[in-house]
Amino acid sequence: MKFFFTMKTKIVLFFFFLSISVLGQTKVGGKVMDEFGEPIAFANVIFKNSKEGVITDENGNFYFESSQNYSVLVVSYVGYEKKEISLKPGLNTGLKIQLQSGTVLREVVVYKGKTSKKNNPAIDILRKIWERRRKNGLKMFKQYEYDKYEKVEFDINTIDSAFMNNKAFKGLEFVFNQIDTSSISGKTFLPIFINETLSEVYGDNEDKKYKEITKANKNSGFGSGDGVNTFIKDLYADFDIYDNYLKFFDKDFVSPLSRTGINVYNYVLNDSMFIDNKWCYNIVYYPRRKNELTFKGDFWVNDTTFAIKKINLEASKSANINWVKEIYIEQEYDVLNDSVFLLKRDYMMSDFSFSKKEESKGVYGKRTTLAKNHRFDIKKEDKFYKKEVNFYDNAIYNKTDAFWEENRFEALNKNEAGIYKMLDTLKEVPRFKRIYNLASILGSGYVEFPKLNLDYGPIFSTFGYNDVEGQRVRVGGRTYFGPNDKWRIQGYTAYGFRDNQFKYGISGRWMVNPNNRLILSIGNRRDVEQMGVSLTTSNDVLGRSFASSALFASGVNNQLTSVNLTTLGFEIEPFKNFTFQTNLTYRTLKSASSEFSLDYYTDLSQTEIKSEVKQSEINFVAEFTPKRKTVGYGVDRLDVDFNYARVFLSYSNGLKGVLDSDFDYQKLQFYYRQPTLIGGFGRLFTTFETGKIFGEVPLGLMGVIPGNQSWFVIENTYNLLDYYDFVADEYASLHLEHHFNGRLFSRIPYLRKLNLREIVGIKGVYGRVSESNKMLNASGLNYVAPEDVYWEYHAGVGNIFKVLRIDFAWRGSYLEMPDARKFAVRASFGFYF
Known part of the structure; x- marks a missing residue:
């Protein structure tokens, strides 16, 4: 609980005695020094006629205890005379023990400071x-x-x-x-x-x-x-x-x-x-x-x-x-x-x-x-x-x-x-219940209503902002009978004070077979979203990109899309950490702003224009996450950590004519993320993504190279790109980021005490757009694909005040693009060990 950790008070010795039973116990603590008062590290401290003992730490301090009664403590170290200390029953702390240098030393080597790697x-x-x-x-x-x-x-x-x-x-x-x-x-x-x-x-x-x-x-x-x-x-x-x-x-x-x-x-x-x-x-x-x-x-x-x-x-x-x-x-x-x-x-x-x-x-x-x-x-x-x-x-x-x-x-x-x-x-004390509930809310992001079996939240999504909706307010919740619920319903509604429109989302999931995690899902969402902030697409019906609403952002953020998405799907985990999913989706896409267009031509003569995309699609996904550890057995699980590899393969097929769908296409996507320990020099995170669209698609269905117009470090985005700077119907992207965890700074005298941590990285992407897709474009947006490879690099310092990371990013190519950002500073906050 947070309040346990923040109070600054002094230790009162009385309470050591209050909480200690002296019967049948011997507890000793203190410091071992030489005749000059210098601490002796790694001295042997042991109860006489026993095997119970410890060695002193690097400052000569020690503390240990026994369930038996002992009356004598023996202290020794190579090159010093052995010393016996009489003990009183029970607690003996604050001992100051001085050892005298021995007079006769035979073939004894006393190591101090750095020891030799040879003849040791x-x-x-x-x-x-x-x-x-x-x-x-x-x-x-x-x-x-x-x-x-x-x-x-x-x-x-x-x-x-x-x-x-x-x-x-x-x-x-x-x-x-x-x-x-x-x-x-x-x-x-x-x-x-x-x-x-x-x-x-x-x-x-x-x-x-x-x-x-x-x-x-x-x-x-x-x-x-x-x-x-x-x-x-x-x-x-x-x-x-x-x-x-x-x-x-x-x-x-x-x-x-x-x-x-x-x-x-x-x-x-x-x-x-x-x-x-x-x-x-x-x-x-x-x-x-x-x-x-x-x-x-x-x-x-x-x-x-x-x-x-x-x-x-x-x-x-x-x-x-x-x-x-x-x-x-x-x-x-x-x-x-x-x-x-x-x-x-x-x-x-x-x-x-x-x-x-x-x-x-x-x-x-x-x-x-x-x-x-x-x-x-x-x-x-x-x-x-x-x-x-x-x-x-x-x-x-x-x-x-x-x-x-x-x-x-x-x-x-x-x-x-x-x-x-x-x-x-x-647990029956009302005061404790209030304290516990507050900690639970801050930890999970949800407010519990146990009598209704409902949670309100996530509370951190309550407020947001973008250039289309203006100030945005969101309320939502989920059913919650326990951490291992086999079914769950989630929903939300939101309102934008600039566009004066209500939005909503609702989804339901049911685990039909717990043994192989066969889960059926259905959902519908009508909302405003920033598209193109991730190369690898997701079928999470309630998932909304980080860029869709934020309290802090850089640049103009008016290229948002009104999305009406309905999904029906199932997933199964036939083997541990291997899942297979299939989804049927129907979506309509149209611009949410008069300053942004998703228009496309419907004929080869480029005389007819349509502003709304209607699309039915079937999607198949295979995902493998070796060494992934999870907690929970219900429809929702929590990851223990994120240091596991992820392999993701997706195939999508557009179903033209189904529910008045506009396009027939095939899309392949592959994603691979691998954290690798580099022999004591930290951890390297490698992320590779590639994909290709076969067939003709308009801007709303095109691959967009993900930009980052926030002030924060966002994984798998490009810090110096704006949204829609680059589009592609085939692409390959590689991100390399290495965390040294302070290995380098620890060797710099004036920096080592700050416990700062170094991060370096480089990102690059290659992509193309087919001529047929360029011919469809009526949006007014000039299609630019990174055919000459766009790349950028960054260096950062983490663990500033234990919670802050600051990255400095530089653009490596396409420097001549209009309004190209050549340098950026990004930050992130988090509690990390």
């Missing part, structure tokens, strides 16, 4: 890890199976007295009974959301197949709908520590076990000891440079298999990532036999906050994953791994409390168990 035993071990990384763990077997338990929790952190006494919590004071203290950071936190999942995992390394079957799911918290679940799935994507890059928050961090790790990390061989009867080396690693997407921490690796036994990763606080103050990961591997190390516990904690200042409030996101009951080399038939298109079993989400108590891999602690009860109570 840590890197020699790292090379052994690279050699064996595809032969460790589950990769050692042809097939594997195991049971999995996952727990995700969100907590408000840094709770203090001012926070609890805020008027916003009047009547909600009971929620603070659940306050606890983090074992990682030592901060107080209040649990607000929990999600538990039990599943079975199957994999085949020979055929490279994977399947996870959810057996049970339990969810409670401030949000239980698709929006929260979408965030969770994107936030906690699975990763393999042996991979070169690890994805978190749509960013690709360099793994400390990466083959390119020696270029971005320093490695130090710190210690060696027996762990579970296996001799292991301890290697400490930390970034070579600030502001890069890297970690710091340490790992234990076996001396014969070179498999990881334990590893922890903490994202560098200077890493170029927004809204996340801290990322901490722990993984522990179990020894199945002498040579098999299997991941048994994976813990990740993220601290979300508007500021990276230590005292700032935020929200912890925590995931714990446990694995057990591994089985190997059990071959499954190929059909077993066939992905369910839209499987939904309501029983999965309605397991009893007794079931969960029996089947959880580990019991919930007191605070976790209390979340369910606390939130069930909270």
Whole structure:
């Protein structure tokens, strides 16, 4: 909730003690320094006669806790005398521990700052890890199976007295009974959301197949709908520590076990000891440079298999990532036999906050994953791994409390168990309902009316402007019984105060067969629209282009079209992420402005002119979106993220004479979009579009090269073109845009602290217009096709104040065109990690 994150208050130490039970617990925190007061990074801090401990961070700080009582803390570091600290029962924070330099050092190398890539035993071990990384763990077997338990929790952190006494919590004071203290950071936190999942995992390394079957799911918290679940799935994507890059928050961090790790990390061989009867080396690693997407921490690796036994990763606080103050990961591997190390516990904690200042409030996101009951080399038939298109079993989400108590891999602690009860109570409090509803409106764009099963919205489309309608007001809504509705009706009406006309749109969709997502749809829309802002056309009956109405635009925007569109169609998803659609459409098109014409000649002698286009069409579409992840099982679904490839192929046939249709033609269109990770140098987005119209068509049905007369960055448009600058009945377009994610700016001393991000791109399009289509033209618009290839390029800076991107675009060709814009500045706003 937004108000949780914006209040600026100080931590009151009293509430640490108020929320901590000192019985049966030892909690310690502080700083390790040398005799000169300089911090000692990566020192070992451990409870005496135990294996419970941590290493200090780069500033010498540490904090950890144990459920046992310990009275002595042991602190050590290579080249310094070991020191023992007496502890009192319960909480021991603010410790200042000074180590003295040792008097005798034998064959000890102390690494400080950047470490050498040569003659470094840590890197020699790292090379052994690279050699064996595809032969460790589950990769050692042809097939594997195991049971999995996952727990995700969100907590408000840094709770203090001012926070609890805020008027916003009047009547909600009971929620603070659940306050606890983090074992990682030592901060107080209040649990607000929990999600538990039990599943079975199957994999085949020979055929490279994977399947996870959810057996049970339990969810409670401030949000239980698709929006929260979408965030969770994107936030906690699975990763393999042996991979070169690890994805978190749509960013690709360099793994400390990466083959390119020696270029971005320093490695130090710190210690060696027996762990579970296996001799292991301890290697400490930390970034070579600030502001890069890297970690710091340490790992234990076996001396014969070179498999990881334990590893922890903490994202560098200077890493170029927004809204996340801290990322901490722990993984522990179990020894199945002498040579098999299997991941048994994976813990990740993220601290979300508007500021990276230590005292700032935020929200912890925590995931714990446990694995057990591994089985190997059990071959499954190929059909077993066939992905369910839209499987939904309501029983999965309605397991009893007794079931969960029996089947959880580990019991919930007191605070976790209390979340369910606390939130069930909270949902009945009117004040909380009002706060929750406000957040829901801002997040979804819709105002809910649960008693009517209706939503009003989208609220962000209520107001608009264009040169034809003037000020425009829109009201609309949809049916909403739940996120997995099998049918939905949507509609709107709008009014323009300049043209004094009402517009409307209505559509209905019904999922006939949920298993293969067979959906029937019908709709009708009468509205004013800016045509030609996308090369690849859509059959969304309620879809209206961004350029049709806006509060801010550049240049004259009077080339709008009155559209009356009716569609009848169906779509089906026979295989996961492959859809097939067919639509029957009937549309009429005419100019919405006296300053713009869609006129065309109806005879070869060019004596008869018609101003309105009537057209019937049948359309077939195949779309493939590999690795696309969605949330929801109803007629509407949400994408988890947009970093997936999209292949789109469309064939349309004009049906002359059907419902008095004017033209007979065939249209082919192909669209391909591919995001590609470029080895730690960011992500390249490639978009290719091509198409051709066979037959004669007027301007209203012609392909228009999409311009951009807004002040904003609009994907797949040309920043320096106006609408209808270029038209074409055959075309090929290529857009390349690379996001470096701050990789370059992080190397510039005075820029690296700003965490800016670089974007560069180039766009080009080729097109032609047939002579027969030129002969049809009576609009007065001079057909110009980019036969000599129109191109432009741009460079931008993103992450300005964490929300702003500014692009500078230059025209590369057709500079002599009348009123040609040679330079433009575009901007966009958004909240991105």
